[in-house]
Amino acid sequence: MALGELTEPDAPYTRRSFSPMFLKGREWLSQRFAEAGMAVRIDAGGNRIGRLAGADPASSTIMIGSHSDSVPSGGRFDGIAGVIAALEVVRALRNAGRALNHAVEVVDFLAEEPSEFGLSCIGSRAMAGCLLDDMLAYRNAGGETLVAAIDRMGGDAANITQARRDDIAAFLELHIEQGPILEATRTDLGIVSAIAGVTRVEIRFEGRADHAGTTPMHLRRDAGLGAAATMAFVAAEAGRLAGTDRGHFVATTGIVTLSPNAANVIPGEARLVVDIRAEDDGVLDAFLASLDAQTSAIAQATRIERAGWKILSRTRPAHCDPYLRKLLGQSARGLGYSTLDMASGAGHDAAFMSTIAPSAMVFVPCREGRSHMPEEWATPEAIAAGAATLLETAMRLDTEAVPADETPMQGAWQ
Numbered sequence: 001m002a003l004g005e006l007t008e009p010d011a012p013y014t015r016r017s018f019s020p021m022f023l024k025g026r027e028w029l030s031q032r033f034a035e036a037g038m039a040v041r042i043d044a045g046g047n048r049i050g051r052l053a054g055a056d057p058a059s060s061t062i063m064i065g066s067h068s069d070s071v072p073s074g075g076r077f078d079g080i081a082g083v084i085a086a087l088e089v090v091r092a093l094r095n096a097g098r099a100l101n102h103a104v105e106v107v108d109f110l111a112e113e114p115s116e117f118g119l120s121c122i123g124s125r126a127m128a129g130c131l132l133d134d135m136l137a138y139r140n141a142g143g144e145t146l147v148a149a150i151d152r153m154g155g156d157a158a159n160i161t162q163a164r165r166d167d168i169a170a171f172l173e174l175h176i177e178q179g180p181i182l183e184a185t186r187t188d189l190g191i192v193s194a195i196a197g198v199t200r201v202e203i204r205f206e207g208r209a210d211h212a213g214t215t216p217m218h219l220r221r222d223a224g225l226g227a228a229a230t231m232a233f234v235a236a237e238a239g240r241l242a243g244t245d246r247g248h249f250v251a252t253t254g255i256v257t258l259s260p261n262a263a264n265v266i267p268g269e270a271r272l273v274v275d276i277r278a279e280d281d282g283v284l285d286a287f288l289a290s291l292d293a294q295t296s297a298i299a300q301a302t303r304i305e306r307a308g309w310k311i312l313s314r315t316r317p318a319h320c321d322p323y324l325r326k327l328l329g330q331s332a333r334g335l336g337y338s339t340l341d342m343a344s345g346a347g348h349d350a351a352f353m354s355t356i357a358p359s360a361m362v363f364v365p366c367r368e369g370r371s372h373m374p375e376e377w378a379t380p381e382a383i384a385a386g387a388a389t390l391l392e393t394a395m396r397l398d399t400e401a402v403p404a405d406e407t408p409m410q411g412a413w414q
């Protein structure tokens with residue numbers, strides 16, 4: 001709640017990455033990290049990291065954390081709960097006088113939310129070695145390059161490869177669910193199976209813009225009808241695939257633009273963008289193939305052209321490490337909490353971390369599943385349950401490292 005108070009005053013709760021308010025929040029966090037006995041630093045990618053040394057100096061690192069930036073007029077829990085819970089793990093270890101063999105690091109990743117540079121997960125991309133030169137050249141509206149902005153945050157973008165890590169034994173992230181399932185099923189905690197891959201497809205139809213009053217129905221070439229039929233197909237097909245046992249699947253037609261978009265003109269053009277999220281890449285491929293075939297068929301049936309089909313972006317699903325999932329679930333249930341295996345439909349830093357280290361996530365319920373808004377809320381008890389589960393998992397990991405034969409199922413986020 002104290003960190004939440006550090007917000008742009010006219011738009012609670014706003015702490016945009018790269019802003020002076022973001023730096024204020026991080027300064028507050030640094031003080032808490034230091035008070036908990038951690039050495040505080042900023043890596044080349046601009047990630048703020050607190051480190052509690054392990055008893056065995058040769059041992060690898062257990063990293064726990066999330067992000068402290070927010071969307072505009074966002075909430076006090078998305079990301080922040082994960083950083084604070086990680087801090088609390090270190091506090092609890094210190095209070096109990098318990099030193100782990102492993103070093104424990106608390107991380108506040110730089111700019112997880114979509115930033116003014118049109119890029120999200122900047123810090124975790126850097127740590128995973130996925131922040132490429134062309135991305136570093138991105139500019140914000142004021143003309144500043146991402147390189148300069150990372151340096152302004154205390155990073156060292158010229159040496160960005162130094163942010164890349166190969167010493168992480170496990171990465172754990174607590175996050176609010178941002179969906180309604182845990183609350184609806186009265187489950188204490190979600191154990192995340194995978195972070196869904198996200199694909200966006202742009203579809204364009206071309207018909208003919210004719211007079212809405214004088215053109216008989218049977219002579220029309222209405223691109224809007226193609227858009228409408230496509231929207232109906234997307235929802236129906238996604239509903240069918242969501243009912244299978246192949247994991248989380250959703251699809252949304254979030255953008256529909258008709259032109260000329262006038263009441264008395266038959267739409268001559270329609271542009272749609274469909275957002276598709278899948279836990280199983282094979283299901284996504286099948287959906288894309290049927291969407292491709294169906295939109296061609298729709299165009300033919302309505303005497304219009306399908307003038308465009310373009311995959312705008314695609315990330316593959318990132319699977320959480322099976323051993324860490326098991327350990328998180330056992331730890332939670334051992335503490336008396338109920339758990340549910342579930343996929344994440346939203347993206348997280350853990351997706352990038354899963355490409356370099358065994359990674360897993362625990363979800364805590366949030367009120368009505370709402371997030372990215374001031375009403376976002378999770379109870380202290382729910383976050384405490386998640387934090388206690390992280391602590392228990394970290395202690396167990398300290399003595400039972402992730403077995404080498406249980407190789408992480410690495411995602412291919414980029």
Ligand SMILES: [Zn+2]
Nearest residue numbers: 078079112175
């Ligand atoms: Zn988040």
